Amino acid sequence: MYPENQYVPMYHLVCVQCGATYPADEIIYNCKRCGHLLAVKYPLNEITINKAAWDKRPLSVWRYRELLPVQIEPVTLQEGGTPLYHLKRLGDEMGLRHLYAKHEGMNPSGSFKDRGMTVGVSMALQLKMKSVACASTGNTSASLAVYAAKAGIPAVVLLPAGKVAVGKIAQALMHGAKVI
Numbered sequence: 001m002y003p004e005n006q007y008v009p010m011y012h013l014v015c016v017q018c019g020a021t022y023p024a025d026e027i028i029y030n031c032k033r034c035g036h037l038l039a040v041k042y043p044l045n046e047i048t049i050n051k052a053a054w055d056k057r058p059l060s061v062w063r064y065r066e067l068l069p070v071q072i073e074p075v076t077l078q079e080g081g082t083p084l085y086h087l088k089r090l091g092d093e094m095g096l097r098h099l100y101a102k103h104e105g106m107n108p109s110g111s112f113k114d115r116g117m118t119v120g121v122s123m124a125l126q127l128k129m130k131s132v133a134c135a136s137t138g139n140t141s142a143s144l145a146v147y148a149a150k151a152g153i154p155a156v157v158l159l160p161a162g163k164v165a166v167g168k169i170a171q172a173l174m175h176g177a178k179v180i
Contacts, residue, residue: 011069013038024069027127040069061115074122075151077108080115109146109171111139121147131156138165145177156180 013022017036022028024040031038047066057063059081062074084100091099104112121144124132133156134144141157148155155177159169172179 011040011042014041015039025127042067061118068119070119070122070126072122072126074118075125075147076118076122077114077146077150079107079118082106109139109143111143113139113143114146117143117147120144121151121153125151125153129153133158135159136168137163138168141177141179142168142171142175145172145175148177149175154178 011024013024013026013028014020015031015034015036016039018031018034020031020033021041022032022038028038030036049066054063058078060076060078061068061080062076063080065074083103083106085103087099087101091097107114109117117140121132131154132144132148134140135158136144137159141159144157145155155172155175157169157172157177157179159179169179
């Protein structure tokens with residue numbers, strides 16, 4: 001998958017509360033012992049990155065693939081690498097010479113959520129999932145629908161009644177998500 005790298009690090013899941021560990025390929029959402037969230041842990045001292053290959057990679061989430069759990073070809077729409085704008089006047093008013101804003105609206109669905117969704121949908125495929133789902137009133141639902149469409153798998157979006165960002169729901173529907 002990544003020819004410029006000889007080694008894909010093994011990682012595992014660790015409970016953020018009690019420290020219980022689980023294999024990375026186990027489909028688990030919370031710690032079996034205490035119910036808390038899980039974090040992905042890597043042997044950072046074993047990760048090597050080929051500098052020449054790194055320099056050739058475009059600015060995107062996948063530039064950092066050695067630090068991501070996905071070991072298959074990712075589902076990507078060139079997310080990330082969005083521009084930074086120098087906010088000189090506002091920075092001057094605040095006494096901050098180097099104040100910048102990141103324009104996340106330049107991501108494929110118009111949201112910063114695309115950065116995580118490229119990894120999430122790629123992991124769903126890696127774990128052999130046949131569909132993806134989320135509960136959302138806006139950006140997450142649009143992003144999930146876009147990446148599921150790219151991956152060729154069904155997406156289901158669950159919405160609370162009456163609290164919906166209409167434009168984002170339209171985006172989810174436009175990309176084929178089943179909206180409930």
